Amino acid sequence: MELQHGIIILMGLAMILSAILAMMVKDLISSVIAVGVVSLFASILYLLLQAPDVAMTEAAIGAGLSTLIFLYALHKTKDAEEEND
């Protein structure tokens, strides 16, 4: 029980750290990846808190699909910027 509490607190801290990283990092791609890492830790946290259904949704949509949609959007805006230059 004690060990599990420790892991849960560690996961929460890792989430906060990667969220701060997502805001601080200058490179946008690293920022998107950091947002994905927040979701990944959140899904592990849900699993530890006995909510496997939510954990699955978070892993598939939060860490997987939304990260990639952000990357696509980033790619598109970069193309538009190059065209404008």
Add this chain to the structure above:
Amino acid sequence: MIKKMFAFILLMFMAIMFYALNSNITENKELFGVARSYAERGAGELGTQNIVTSIVVTYRGFDTLGEVSVLFIAATGVAVLLRRKEEEAPGKRSKRQSSEILQTGTKLLTPIIIMFGVYIFINGHLSPGGGFQGGAVIASAVLLLFLSDINYEINHSLFNIIESFSGAFYVVIGLLGLILLGANNFLDNRILPLGEFGAILSAGAIPVIYSLIGLKVGTELASIIDNMKRD
């Protein structure tokens, strides 16, 4: 300086609020009220091994229908905003090839990922997961195909047919509950026999409903990605 002070005061205020909220929480040793009723009735009444599924699909089935509609409207919005421009000149689209590793890995993994997605939604009433999760997994397999081959095109008419068919059929199953079991039974799973507890074909209409939701969510998310990918 004033701005920073303001942010600090706001943070302190939030800390006080959360402390007050957090100090009032006591851990429940048992379930109360509606949660208890769902947990006690779910398995016996609806024949589902996974209580979450019995709530999501049957007791709160109307909410799930609403979620599916929200997703449908979101997909339609993306399609309208990023509507495909008239066919651009051929040759312009083929940019650089993706790496050998990605291509081989995609060939190997795509069938397995799709099978895993189908497994998740067919086993929705037995194990964690369900239509939304399975659909998202299937969409990620399509995404992998897009990543590995830049010129890959999904079969749009097939995807549209699957999407509209499963959406319409979901509502039809809901209405069947009204017709067969009387009022107050919209989206009831007991229109089909409950079967043996824990078997794959059990829990009435839940496997059917979850398969429809899985197909719908999968095709919808795949077409959102397909629209995003276009230049």
